[in-house]
Amino acid sequence: MSDLDDHDSNLVPPKRRVVLGFQDVEDMNVPDLPTEPLPLNMGPSHPAMHGTVRMVMEVEGEKISSADIQIGYLHRCFEKESESATWTQIFPYTDRLNYISPMLNNIGYAMAVEKLLGIADTLPERAQYIRVIVGEVSRITDHLTCLGASAMELGAFTVFLYALKAREWIFELLEEICGARLTVSYLRIGGVAADMPEEWGKELLAVLARVREVMVDISKLLDRNRIFRDRMDGIGLITREDALAYGITGPVGRSTGLAYDVRKDHPYLVYDRFDFDVPVGSVGDNFDRYAVRVEEIVQSMRIIEQALAQIPPGRWMHPDPRITLPPKAETYNSIEAMIAHFKLIMDGIHVPPGEIYSYTEAGNGELGFYIVSDGTGRPWKCRVRPPCFPATAVLGKVLPGLFIADVVPTFGMMNMIGGECDR
Amino acid sequence: MTATPNTPPPPNANPTTGAPAAPDTITLIIDGKSVTVPKGTMLIEACNQNGADVPFFCYHAGLTSPAVCRQCLVDVKGQPKPVPSCYTPVADKMEVFTKSPRALDVRRQMLEFTLVNHPIDCPICDKAGECMLQKHYFDWDAKLARNDGVKVKKDKVVDLGPHIVLDQERCILCTRCIRVCDEVAKNHQLEMAQRGDHEVLTTAPGHRLDNPYSLNTVDVCPVGALTSKDFRFSMRVWELSTTPSVCPGCATGCNVEVHHSRGKVYRLIPRLNMAVNKHWMCDEGRFTYKRVHKDRLAAPLSGGVPVEWDRALADAGRLLRAALDANPAEVGVVMSAQSTNEDLYALAKLTFDHLGLGKAYLSGQDQGWSDDILVSADKNPNTAGAMAIGAGRLRTLLDLANDIKSGALTTLLVVGTHGVLGKDGAPGALPLGKLKTLVVIGTHRDAVAGAAQVALPLTEWAEAEGTFTNRLGMVQRIRAAVPPAGDALPGWDILSNLARNLGATMEFTDAKTVFTEAKSKLPFMKDADWGRRYLPVQLRFAGTRG
Numbered sequence: 023m024s025d026l027d028d029h030d031s032n033l034v035p036p037k038r039r040v041v042l043g044f045q046d047v048e049d050m051n052v053p054d055l056p057t058e059p060l061p062l063n064m065g066p067s068h069p070a071m072h073g074t075v076r077m078v079m080e081v082e083g084e085k086i087s088s089a090d091i092q093i094g095y096l097h098r099c100f101e102k103e104s105e106s107a108t109w110t111q112i113f114p115y116t117d118r119l120n121y122i123s124p125m126l127n128n129i130g131y132a133m134a135v136e137k138l139l140g141i142a143d144t145l146p147e148r149a150q151y152i153r154v155i156v157g158e159v160s161r162i163t164d165h166l167t168c169l170g171a172s173a174m175e176l177g178a179f180t181v182f183l184y185a186l187k188a189r190e191w192i193f194e195l196l197e198e199i200c201g202a203r204l205t206v207s208y209l210r211i212g213g214v215a216a217d218m219p220e221e222w223g224k225e226l227l228a229v230l231a232r233v234r235e236v237m238v239d240i241s242k243l244l245d246r247n248r249i250f251r252d253r254m255d256g257i258g259l260i261t262r263e264d265a266l267a268y269g270i271t272g273p274v275g276r277s278t279g280l281a282y283d284v285r286k287d288h289p290y291l292v293y294d295r296f297d298f299d300v301p302v303g304s305v306g307d308n309f310d311r312y313a314v315r316v317e318e319i320v321q322s323m324r325i326i327e328q329a330l331a332q333i334p335p336g337r338w339m340h341p342d343p344r345i346t347l348p349p350k351a352e353t354y355n356s357i358e359a360m361i362a363h364f365k366l367i368m369d370g371i372h373v374p375p376g377e378i379y380s381y382t383e384a385g386n387g388e389l390g391f392y393i394v395s396d397g398t399g400r401p402w403k404c405r406v407r408p409p410c411f412p413a414t415a416v417l418g419k420v421l422p423g424l425f426i427a428d429v430v431p432t433f434g435m436m437n438m439i440g441g442e443c444d445r
Numbered sequence: 446m447t448a449t450p451n452t453p454p455p456p457n458a459n460p461t462t463g464a465p466a467a468p469d470t471i472t473l474i475i476d477g478k479s480v481t482v483p484k485g486t487m488l489i490e491a492c493n494q495n496g497a498d499v500p501f502f503c504y505h506a507g508l509t510s511p512a513v514c515r516q517c518l519v520d521v522k523g524q525p526k527p528v529p530s531c532y533t534p535v536a537d538k539m540e541v542f543t544k545s546p547r548a549l550d551v552r553r554q555m556l557e558f559t560l561v562n563h564p565i566d567c568p569i570c571d572k573a574g575e576c577m578l579q580k581h582y583f584d585w586d587a588k589l590a591r592n593d594g595v596k597v598k599k600d601k602v603v604d605l606g607p608h609i610v611l612d613q614e615r616c617i618l619c620t621r622c623i624r625v626c627d628e629v630a631k632n633h634q635l636e637m638a639q640r641g642d643h644e645v646l647t648t649a650p651g652h653r654l655d656n657p658y659s660l661n662t663v664d665v666c667p668v669g670a671l672t673s674k675d676f677r678f679s680m681r682v683w684e685l686s687t688t689p690s691v692c693p694g695c696a697t698g699c700n701v702e703v704h705h706s707r708g709k710v711y712r713l714i715p716r717l718n719m720a721v722n723k724h725w726m727c728d729e730g731r732f733t734y735k736r737v738h739k740d741r742l743a744a745p746l747s748g749g750v751p752v753e754w755d756r757a758l759a760d761a762g763r764l765l766r767a768a769l770d771a772n773p774a775e776v777g778v779v780m781s782a783q784s785t786n787e788d789l790y791a792l793a794k795l796t797f798d799h800l801g802l803g804k805a806y807l808s809g810q811d812q813g814w815s816d817d818i819l820v821s822a823d824k825n826p827n828t829a830g831a832m833a834i835g836a837g838r839l840r841t842l843l844d845l846a847n848d849i850k851s852g853a854l855t856t857l858l859v860v861g862t863h864g865v866l867g868k869d870g871a872p873g874a875l876p877l878g879k880l881k882t883l884v885v886i887g888t889h890r891d892a893v894a895g896a897a898q899v900a901l902p903l904t905e906w907a908e909a910e911g912t913f914t915n916r917l918g919m920v921q922r923i924r925a926a927v928p929p930a931g932d933a934l935p936g937w938d939i940l941s942n943l944a945r946n947l948g949a950t951m952e953f954t955d956a957k958t959v960f961t962e963a964k965s966k967l968p969f970m971k972d973a974d975w976g977r978r979y980l981p982v983q984l985r986f987a988g989t990r991g
Contacts (some may be wrong), residue, residue, distance in 0.1 A: 343587040343588060343589065344583070344587050348589060352589055352590070354565070355565070355593070356565070356589065356590035357560050357563045357564070357565050357567075357590070358560055358582065358588065358589055358590040359589055359590065360565045360567050360568075361578070361579045361582050361583060362583060364567045364568075364573060364574075364579060365579060368574060368683055
């Protein structure tokens with residue numbers, strides 16, 4: 023297919039042309055119907071654009087000559103809104119950043135505030151383990167959704183149903199631990215809202231075993247599937263240099279061979295206690311991104327199994343009464359706890375003045391929170407570095423030269439999440 | 446005087462630098478930091494002025510200190526026990542530790558004592574959010590209760606007087622309210638009764654809490670024991686925003702904070718100004734906010750019918766123009782001592798400079814009661830400004846009535862209708878029916894506006910930017926706290942538009958341009974300062990009220 027790019031100046035007149043069919047390479051080099059570049063809109067509301075994003079492309083026949091990626095359709099003023107919410111009230115907003123893996127956003131935000139508070143090193147161990155477990159579980163749901171949806175857009179509807187079936191098992195477990203499948207708001211500054219239910223770990227292990235089976239099925243359906251491979255292999259190439267220049271991290275960055283994973287390179291929580299690998303790609307095409315995500319699901323399961331084996335008993339919230347709400351029974355029955363509850367809810371946790379950039383590995387890569395506090399119960403500034411923003415930005419460079427049909431798998435593998443990218 | 450190594454330092458020298466201090470100052474060490482304060486300063490003031498942040502309940506900068514709450518205890522080197530810093534004058538070379546473990550511990554224990562009998566009322570308490578007990582407990586203790594004994598029951602709703610309700614259970618017995626009555630209102634109306642944990646606040650025998658400064662007790666109450674009948678249960682305080690302004694109730698011009706939310710004023714609170722009102726204001730002044738939201742003229746009226754601004758201004762201009770063309774000597778203007786200097790300046794400029802009218806009158810609320818504390822007999826906030834701007838050209842309301850009766854005046858422009866008809870507001874006080882033309886720029890739907898051919902809505906004091914001149918001649922800034930009622934506009938703006946309809950050129954774009962021009966022309970305003978721009982601060986962010 024690369025012949026398409028090698029225009030022979032002797033054969034091709036300077037005029038634009040369309041290609042009607044390609045039974046034979048010779049055919050394609052024969053100049054036929056003369057035509058003009060055609061502007062083509064995809065999105066912001068398009069069945070194959072899972073995320074409200076608009077692409078204004080210029081096509082020459084089926085071939086894209088330029089692409090303008092326009093984001094912002096899901097802008098919700100996250101950053102400005104945060105300035106009038108208490109530190110704790112921001113958790114529900116972070117749920118809606120990458121809404122496929124809300125726990126990971128919760129973790130990224132909570133850790134930023136905790137570093138500013140100076141309690142990052144004194145967090146209860148159990149809380150850290152719980153965070154790792156729910157975070158990795160969320161990474162699995164994130165990748166399952168990305169793989170399933172992308173496969174469906176390429177016609178493999180079965181894979182979508184299998185992947186979402188597995189995701190549903192996990193969502194049910196999340197519902198057990200925090201009461202919500204998606205809008206979890208499970209973390210708190212200083213820990214997590216509630217302990218893991220009893221037997222939850224065992225249920226999780228049982229679910230992971232079934233997810234493994236699903237992953238085998240998915241691999242069997244896709245890995246050697248001719249249609250799938252044809253549309254993934256060699257499409258949407260990103261070089262390591264481009265990945266670095268754009269600041270792309272996460273599975274997309276790793277597909278280009280960059281072995282950067284915040285969990286490994288700057289371990290947080292208790293990630294340095296686990297044995298896991300960081301998969302990298304060799305080509306940087308769509309199939310590498312698919313393969314990296316499949317392997318990351320496997321690695322996440324390894325981490326969860328180790329964490330469940332190591333998790334110690336104990337408290338799941340920081341003991342500082344100026345950070346942690348008193349028990350409800352105390353609140354209703356003693357003035358001391360009532361005042362503490364009132365101050366924490368109405369005034370918010372008082373975070374000392376200062377600024378911090380804190381980053382964690384979210385589903386799409388390095389999720390950063392840059393937070394400035396002026397000492398009150400609300401952030402003065404709360405800025406997010408969305409990991410899928412650079413991955414979406416690079417589409418403007420990757421898409422030209424591809425066919426219209428390549429947009430769908432390439433965009434799908436970037437896993438642009440509107441809530442996160444647009445904030 | 447220079448200290449040399451050979452001469453010993455003077456007795457009140459700075460202990461760390463050895464530099465001599467001025468004879469009327471004292472140098473002491475607070476938390477390892479050398480501090481110099483005037484002689485006679487209380488230790489708590491020396492500490493808090495230098496950032497030591499010593500908590501307190503019973504101490505108040507405007508009152509004497511009885512040292513009853515024991516919340517300001519600090520350690521002083523050489524003293525066997527922690528001392529109450531509100532009751533201890535600074536002494537030379539004193540070494541003070543405000544955060545020694547012992548000081549922190551005794552303060553925590555005092556808080557624990559205070560909380561033993563405190564009811565669990567925060568969700569229904571009006572003070573929650575600006576409560577000093579909440580603040581100090583959370584800042585200095587924040588530990589859970591160690592005691593689950595039964596709390597002492599006291600009376601929850603005690604009607605102390607016309608404006609105030611007492612909840613005895615919430616009272617922490619700091620006696621601030623008693624001292625406000627004794628020292629500010631000079632009226633002993635409150636007392637403590639009983640002993641120990643049965644001690645309660647109550648009225649003095651034969652008294653009610655009905656002095657004209659009674660609502661100051663609500664301000665100084667560190668908890669929600671004393672609540673204002675007017676404000677209680679109407680708004681959660683942290684939802685309020687504050688805008689600094691000046692009370693329009695009398696010529697004293699007490700500095701106030703206007704507390705408002707979503708376009709509605711909820712209360713006025715005194716703002717510290719040692720030159721005018723210190724920490725206090727009178728009860729009467731607190732209720733001046735009510736007129737901002739009552740019976741307002743919200744739309745321009747022409748012939749009694751609501752119309753667009755353009756139409757109303759054109760009608761007013763046409764009526765006045767016809768009268769001026771017929772006989773300018775029969776046209777008069779009524780200025781109000783309730784208006785800001787800016788409105789008065791614009792009106793005086795239109796009246797005297799552009800139209801050359803000879804008949805101008807000064808209106809205002811009738812005289813009332815006064816005392817030698819704060820309340821002034823002149824119930825208008827800007828009489829001094831109006832007199833200065835009028836510069837002897839203003840006549841009285843009695844002259845106005847006579848001129849109308851005699852037929853010397855047939856056309857009248859009234860700007861500000863407060864008090865034009867006297868205290869009872871009866872339409873018969875002024876024979877307005879005898880006028881051929883009456884144009885009113887007014888704030889309220891009163892009898893004057895009702896008698897007018899054209900009535901134009903004017904902003905009230907809480908909606909306007911401008912300045913008032915108080916009885917001491919101080920030009921004080923008022924600021925718009927809430928948006929204008931309906932279509933109301935500031936006076937200078939209406940007059941600029943009216944001038945255009947009368948063929949005169951008077952272009953003012955905002956209150957500050959009027960102020961700047963007035964300042965350059967009027968000697969009494971030459972030292973006035975417009976001040977900086979001020980955005981309302983939400984009380985939850987202010988961090989100043991508990």
